[in-house]
Amino acid sequence: AQPTVALVGRPNVGKSTLFNRLVGKKLALVDDTPGVTRDRRVGNGRLGDLTFQVIDTAGLEEANPDSLEGRMRAQTETAIRDADAILFLYDARAGITPLDKHFSDMIRRMDREVILVANKAEARGVEAGLMEAYELGLGEAIAVSAEHGQGMADLYDALREAL
Numbered sequence: 001a002q003p004t005v006a007l008v009g010r011p012n013v014g015k016s017t018l019f020n021r022l023v024g025k026k027l028a029l030v031d032d033t034p035g036v037t038r039d040r041r042v043g044n045g046r047l048g049d050l051t052f053q054v055i056d057t058a059g060l061e062e063a064n065p066d067s068l069e070g071r072m073r074a075q076t077e078t079a080i081r082d083a084d085a086i087l088f089l090y091d092a093r094a095g096i097t098p099l100d101k102h103f104s105d106m107i108r109r110m111d112r113e114v115i116l117v118a119n120k121a122e123a124r125g126v127e128a129g130l131m132e133a134y135e136l137g138l139g140e141a142i143a144v145s146a147e148h149g150q151g152m153a154d155l156y157d158a159l160r161e162a163l
């Protein structure tokens, strides 16, 4: 069976954009609204000579914050349990937010190996946001731009080691 890579993180950090890049096509399933993924999606991912199943976890679906949190948490936990490698994304432009911290604490309690990914790193002035990675206690971040395809060689190295 193929190994499984789960993309996790708060809404809007670029999980679906990275999913599309790893799967290699623009899927119609991506919602028009940025930051919104209605269902958990699974696809055949590829990076260099690595092939794997990639799981994109959902974000917003309902306005009720309790329900939202519950859904995000349940989906994320399922994806994490099933995964051989976990990519935890955050937005390097925004830096570490309380929600990032919340999710990373949850994942750390699950005692799984996590690859920390700082997305949107093509933007100017992300150095501070990259430095903030230490706040999560998940090690150094791999700086990528899912949208522009930057940092994929470093991501490859990390995945090759993890899978």
Ligand code: GDP
Pocket (backbone or CB within 6 Å): 009, 010, 011, 012, 013, 014, 015, 016, 017, 018, 033, 034, 035, 036, 037, 059, 119, 120, 121, 122, 123, 144, 145, 146, 147, 148
């Ligand atoms: P998700 O909610 O985590 O799945 O995030 P999305 O993939 O839907 O992306 C949220 C927003 O961030 C969208 O407007 C994307 O176009 C944008 N985005 C994703 N990756 C990048 C990136 O590498 N750089 C920049 N500047 N924007 C990005």
Ligand code: MG
Pocket (backbone or CB within 6 Å): 015, 016, 017, 035, 036, 037, 057, 058, 059
């Ligand atoms: Mg999404």
